Amino acid sequence: MSTVFQFIGENITYIYLILLMAFVGVELISHVPSVLHTPLMSGANAIHGVVLIGAIIVLGNAEATDYFSLIVGFVGVFVGTLNVIGGFVVTDRMLEMFKKKPKK
Amino acid sequence: MSTVFQFIGENITYIYLILLMAFVGVELISHVPSVLHTPLMSGANAIHGVVLIGAIIVLGNAEATDYFSLIVGFVGVFVGTLNVIGGFVVTDRMLEMFKKKPKK
């Protein structure tokens, strides 16, 4: 029990950040009209592409001779970019269709 | 400019916490039906009574001979408690009236 307390205490700021962010996420979504569910899903999908940054860090730190890390990292950055770019572009295309047409 | 950056950088966690909490506050309130505005105002009023904790800390740290701090701190704790207790009780009374009456 006390190790759990200690863990919580040591990471208290992380816990605040995570809790608050989770609240923000929940509140932001709860009132969204269902028409926008699919674009939102797609937009959120693009945002978790932020994992790309982790891949960049990994590839950036790989030794010049560490081929395993270089190759896997390269793939990581590539697929991460796919997620980010593809995600935002697809979302944009979906949302483009919701725009109001100018009245004739 | 760079001192501003430094200030932001040093307090980055605070800034995250404040920003996120501000978002939470805004999102929580934006969709509230207007009937509940007054009780909510009253409830929020009770919550900022958390300043009581500051008053307790001040009074708790006052030297036994430091009459100024003792007296002012005592008043601080007293009015802080007024805010907290009065706030919650008044809110409860308001909300009591919204409860659904059992059907006859």
Add this chain to the structure above:
Amino acid sequence: MNYLQEIAYLIGSVGFIVGIKMMGQADSARRGNLVAAFGMAVAVIATLFLDKSGFHIIGNLSYILIAIVLGTIVGTLMAKRVQMTAMPEMVSIFNGMGGLAAALISIIEWTHLKHVGEVVELGLYVPIVAGLIIGTISFTGSMVAWGKLNGKLGDFRFPAQQYINAIVLVFIIAAAYFTYSTGMASDIPWFYVTLGVSLVYGLLFVFPIGGADMPVVISLLNSFTGVAAACGGFLYDNNVMLMGGVLVGSAGTILTIVMTKAMNRSLTNVLIGMAGSGGSGGGTGASGGSVREVQATDVAIMCKYAQKVIIVPGYGLAVAQAQHVCHELELLLEEEGVEVKYAIHPVAGRMPGHMNVLLAESNVEYDKLIEMEDINPEFPTTDVVLVVGANDVVNPAAKNDSNSPIYGMPILDVDTAKQIVVLKRSMKSGYAGIENALFFDPKCGMLFGDAKDSIGKLVSEVKAL
């Protein structure tokens, strides 16, 4: 056993968030208040009996407990005794107390700094002085709001008030800056100058604002006090103060904006004191058409033989304290087989939810209070609408007349009903100070007199029939 205090503060913070969230929905609101109170209790206990290194009883515990007990007794008594209609005043007082507490903390911390010497650390100074200024403004501002709400203080406007207020505000900031730059060395006690001018600013800030706008002002001062509490959180590196303060600061600000929006006003508009005349002053309306006066007997007959009656309560119902007799009428008509509902406009009365609070006090069932959007489609199938002391919220000018100050405000569409009866004392206008074309509608009859008297007559007439 470390970190217990941090965990308690975390629980407190989450309690505040969850509490506010639950308070935003009618069915969980009351429990939400309890959740927030629970969070507060945990935080206070953790402050008394824990510190960063584990269990530790705080100094001067006996004094602290005495102050808390006294505060609890006085606070409970005040809160329990207050009349329903005086609730906003009560909130205003409690809000002022919170601001005062924040200011007192800053004062003590400042005097402690005196021992430190001439140079004050910026990271320490900013929260101290911000807490002082904001807390003080909230304190005196709330006191003025309280005075206005209970009628002790009138409106007080002076020429160029906005500019004077702006100058005073600049002066406060300058004094705060001098306090910092001169430290303790200066001959002038800049810190206390800052305090004094802030006290005055709180008065100047609220004085010009119309009494009827006080709910908005209280909500704004509420968020001020939240920010002051957050300053304390910075100062003591105390997460629960920080979180609670910021939450109230942001929630209060948004609430203020939402409230002004519901009244079709802007916040600046309220703050520079451009309110309506407040209360039932204003011009005596006598526009082109003619008005049809009706008698209680006729209205009683109309209601008794109607299928569906909708009551539109307004500020006049509150003034006349007619909620109980109104409920009596409702029960009586229901016994006769008439369907009776209340149409609740979001800003009817003088505070948000005013009508709900009032009618709930007289035991009207919650299900019978129908919000504007839901009741508007029902008016066409309604036989009689009784408009009891309401005026602006049924004024068709909001729809038809783009020059009207209330143009664009959503209203209750009573003019689609088959018959309308308006209960008020005269042809005087309401809060917005404008005429109401509804009263000249051929379908509309006026039953003049105090709302309580008029409804009382209706009750006896219906009984007599």
Add this chain to the structure above:
Amino acid sequence: MNYLQEIAYLIGSVGFIVGIKMMGQADSARRGNLVAAFGMAVAVIATLFLDKSGFHIIGNLSYILIAIVLGTIVGTLMAKRVQMTAMPEMVSIFNGMGGLAAALISIIEWTHLKHVGEVVELGLYVPIVAGLIIGTISFTGSMVAWGKLNGKLGDFRFPAQQYINAIVLVFIIAAAYFTYSTGMASDIPWFYVTLGVSLVYGLLFVFPIGGADMPVVISLLNSFTGVAAACGGFLYDNNVMLMGGVLVGSAGTILTIVMTKAMNRSLTNVLIGMAGSGGSGGGTGASGGSVREVQATDVAIMCKYAQKVIIVPGYGLAVAQAQHVCHELELLLEEEGVEVKYAIHPVAGRMPGHMNVLLAESNVEYDKLIEMEDINPEFPTTDVVLVVGANDVVNPAAKNDSNSPIYGMPILDVDTAKQIVVLKRSMKSGYAGIENALFFDPKCGMLFGDAKDSIGKLVSEVKAL
């Protein structure tokens, strides 16, 4: 010049929040997506050219840039080329890529740890292994979802699947624990066992779920990938990864729940694969009453001389790709002076917003797409309702029959209209696999045939009249 990276990450995080918020409202949604993309760009650039101490170009920049450029080209092409109706598949692929990236990061970090020796620090190990497991499940799960959506993979159920899945999950956690407790010393490469079993679990998890429920599953896997990204944020103490990941994790979870609710299902219900038959399978309905078949000519006359026509699009419209000809019919009728609107049920079709996306593709004006709550009161004043390939969303059993699986789902009240015409190919049931009493309503005529053909006929008939 310190702290620039932290500030950039802060901007990135705020961009994500504001972006998601704006995406929640129709009029700002597209700009919201750009705001989020801007936040991402700032964060990526800050990672490439800054570090905690200031300007600093990251190692292997050329490789990184090549990978990014390649990813950008491929991603853009895929996203631009995909058909509107295949969008959910696309989202599924991209989601899988994110999961894969998270898993790859964990794999590399683990191999780096090898040099450290036998004992792994818990604070390092937990995010690595959690990122591995969650990322992997999200990867293979998304691939299965993609296969199901484009019809390459069918449903695949096996006995006691829930229990087997639960056992596999327990095994993953055990393997992860062994990885930790035995460190690098064990003969069995537990880490890679964890990886392998997680890959399998992703398959098992999604295989049994009905194809029509894939949107829900993708949304859930989406939130998984968010959590995996957050693990990376922990690992590198990187705020923008943490914030972005947690945001998507929580927003995605709620979105999933909201989506299932709109379909009147529970999440567990979806996950254990109790979906309807998916597609237009199901029983052939032939309940008591008799069905009235109508011809295109009759319907064309009805429509042409109507004052108001409401079109109710459903899954069949999407299957038949009848959106363009439908828009043509709409324009034609409008020219004749008929008022035409579309009634959009929230879960018509097979993904949320399916009908909006489809009709917008064929340039129907956004103002003409009316949501359920707003259009329901309009049906009583409507002369003709054309139900095009919709079934469950107009099934009165949702209101009348408490034994029906869709009981309680809000539906479009088409039966209050004066005339109803249903365009579908047969009497077969829809997604929920149940009969529809509406078809036996005397006011309702059936126009059998593929929706595209039928509407095409209507267009030529109206023109010919």
